[in-house]
Amino acid sequence: MGFIIRSVFWLSLVLLLVPIGGTGADNEDTVGPLQAFFAARGAISDITGMCERKPEVCEVGKSAIHTIGVRAREGARMAMAAIEEKDAVEADTELTTGSVPASE
Numbered sequence: 001m002g003f004i005i006r007s008v009f010w011l012s013l014v015l016l017l018v019p020i021g022g023t024g025a026d027n028e029d030t031v032g033p034l035q036a037f038f039a040a041r042g043a044i045s046d047i048t049g050m051c052e053r054k055p056e057v058c059e060v061g062k063s064a065i066h067t068i069g070v071r072a073r074e075g076a077r078m079a080m081a082a083i084e085e086k087d088a089v090e091a092d093t094e095l096t097t098g099s100v101p102a103s104e
Contacts, residue, residue, distance in 0.1 A: 013040060 013036065051058040 009040070
């Protein structure tokens with residue numbers, strides 16, 4: 001989830017920096033790169049101060065991240081078990097031969 005949020009943030013910042021030109025709807029001026037940078041900096045400082053204002057939000061966020069981590073580990077464990085089980089089944093169906101005695 002954090003990766004998606006960061007990706008959207010950086011993609012929107014890149015789109016604001018690309019000089020396309022033109023005006024927005026109703027002939028409103030578009031936001032310049034410097035204005036976008038200061039707005040993003042203000043938003044980041046507001047987000048970092050959220051844990052001081054509302055500590056319960058941060059606690060719930062920590063719990064959610066922990067739950068996601070536990071579920072991801074369990075999913076990875078189940079995937080590895082399925083892969084190992086598939087390998088074991090394939091090993092049983094392979095053709096095995098005996099050795100030939102050496103001639104004297």
